[in-house]
Amino acid sequence: MTTIAQRGATSQHRHGGHPILQLLWHRAFSGVITVVAVAIIVFLATEVLPGNAAYAILGHSASRARVLAMESQLHLNRGLWDQFWIWASDLLRGRPGASLANGLPVWGQIAPRLLNSAFLVFVSGAIGTVLGVTVGVLGALRKDSLFDHVTSVFALGATALPEFVVAIALIIVFSILLFHLLPPVALLAPGTYAWSQPRLLILPVATLVIVIVPYIQRMVRAAMIEALESDYVEMARLKGMSSWRVVLVHALPNAFAPAIQVVGLVFLYLAGGIVIVEDVFDFPGIGQGMVNAVSNRDIPSIQLIVIILAIFYVVVNILTDVLVLLATPRRRIAR
DSSP states (O other): OOOHHHHHHHHHHHTTSOHHHHHHHHHHHHHHHHHHHHHHHHHHHHHTSSSOHHHHHHOTTSOHHHHHHHHHHTTTTSOHHHHHHHHHHHHHTTOOOBOTTTOSBHHHHHHHHHHHHHHHHHHHHHHHHHHHHHHHHHHHHTTTSHHHHHHHHHHHHHHTSOHHHHHHHHHIIIIISSOOOSOSSOOOOTTOOGGGOGGGGHHHHHHHHHHHHHHHHHHHHHHHHHHHTSHHHHHHHHTTOOHHHIIIIIIHHHTHHHHHHHHHHHHHHHHHHHHHHHHHHTOOSHHHHHHHHHHTTOHHHHHHHHHHHHHHHHHHHHHHHHHHHHTOHHHHSOO
């Protein structure tokens, strides 16, 4: 006699396995394709930039013989496909090359900036998520109240402000004109990291939090209002459940999926939004590194930073999709 477990295994096999494993497989495959496509595009885009990398290193006063020798060293005398294959092979081996600006290894210069930016993104995202979810839930519970109207107006106003406007306003208020409490720039001494001087992070983190909280708050508020007006919540109230039990057990779990999606989008936004914020506060992160690399036409640095950002986007998208699947019971159960 066929057991229930055997029937479940047969059903899973027939439908391609567990939904989470299916999701991971499909997202991982598409993620690899995406990273490869980004690598090809960024390589071709940097190759068509005007100028010559050999001249960028040696200077325009270098002799023709030195330029030819440098082109041979950088493999610039080979075909485009050969150059891409050599670059991609070295990248997979963990050897992204040397900077054209100073000749130092690219990874040695990017790694400290990457850690600083990762810490800034994590702290800003964590604080913004807690504040956004809290304000969104309270706004839904107090729909059409004074608190709801004030927070909604603030969210709309903050959404319309670019990052650099918020950053400059905070610098004016807390560093220059009204108060002299915080440093206007986030300069770090060589060899130190962002977490060793938290005071320097207050204004950059506050800028990013002010920018991202409205998105989270509005999405969570809308998801909570929809959940609170659903039939199953109404049935729970008719059964005499307390208000907080209805919110915590029935409404909030069903609002998790949209909240997770918007938090994932916020982290993706932060990966690009820190470029402006780091430039304003002179924060030594990967965003400022990208600005400097573009200014100096440091092609290996540009290529490595873009690949790192592409991998980050893919990983965050996969993680977000998995968490959304876990937060949706009817979708995470194999059928």
